[in-house]
Amino acid sequence: MGTRxxxxxxxxxxxxxxxxxxxxxxxxCVYVDxxxxxxxxxxEIQRQDIDWENxxxxxxxxxxxxxxxxxxxxxxxxxxxxxxxxxxxxTPEISMLASSSSAKxxxxxxxxxxxxxxxxxxxxxxxxxxxxxxxxxxAAVKFFLFADLSVxxxxxxxxMPGETxxxxxxxxxxxxxxxxxxxxxxxxxxxxxxxxxxxxSFLTVEQVVGKMLGFIxxx
Ligand code: DC
Numbered sequence: 376m377g378t379r380x381x382x383x384x385x386x387x388x389x390x391x392x393x394x395x396x397x398x399x400x401x402x403x404c405v406y407v408d409x410x411x412x413x414x415x416x417x418x419e420i421q422r423q424d425i426d427w428e429n430x431x432x433x434x435x436x437x438x439x440x441x442x443x444x445x446x447x448x449x450x451x452x453x454x455x456x457x458x459x460x461x462x463x464x465x466t467p468e469i470s471m472l473a474s475s476s477s478a479k480x481x482x483x484x485x486x487x488x489x490x491x492x493x494x495x496x497x498x499x500x501x502x503x504x505x506x507x508x509x510x511x512x513x514a515a516v517k518f519f520l521f522a523d524l525s526v527x528x529x530x531x532x533x534x535m536p537g538e539t540x541x542x543x544x545x546x547x548x549x550x551x552x553x554x555x556x557x558x559x560x561x562x563x564x565x566x567x568x569x570x571x572x573x574x575x576s577f578l579t580v581e582q583v584v585g586k587m588l589g590f591i592x593x594x
Contacts, residue, residue, distance in 0.1 A: 378494060379515045380498070380514040381516050383500065389521050390520060390522065394520060397584045398500055399499075407493055407501050409486070417469050418463055427476050427482075504564040507566070518570060519570040
């Protein structure tokens, strides 16, 4: 028998990460945040000052790129050429660059094997944008988690440290990312035909995970 794969796709700020972590704990399996990979690519593009819109330059860059997830205690860290880059990938700048550069089919293709190799050996909850549509079309159960833009922006705003934060700019940036992610040609954000859609606007994390566990049991 193969491994059991659960996918959770949806827009930024819908609560995918928190939900995926709790769901994987309840199921006793691994959890993978695939957005971290696109953020890792963006970080290296930024650090190496890569002209990623130039296909030839991008191909050379991707050939040398060496991103990996490494288990450290109970969490996965992201490494680039063996170095831990986890703490550098969560800035608003990297969010935007990950969103725009992830439209490149070469980047998506380069990350496919990393994702599918993890799935070969372990039951896993995968979180991302195209998990159910492209990367794992045969997943056991597929979820599409969404919430109102204003609710998502408020959540991100509350998570942000510092006093210089501004909710209207958080919401604006989020809308740009929503549009980038769902309007691109290559693997756009959308629910798979057989995905279970959950509106998390007015649900707690526990309620969302409770619903998911119910669907998983029935599957
Ligand atoms: O999940 P996240 O917000 O950390 O993802 C950052 C960006 O990476 C997101 O705006 C689009 C891209 N992404 C993607 O294209 N496909 C995925 N499976 C995950 C993320």
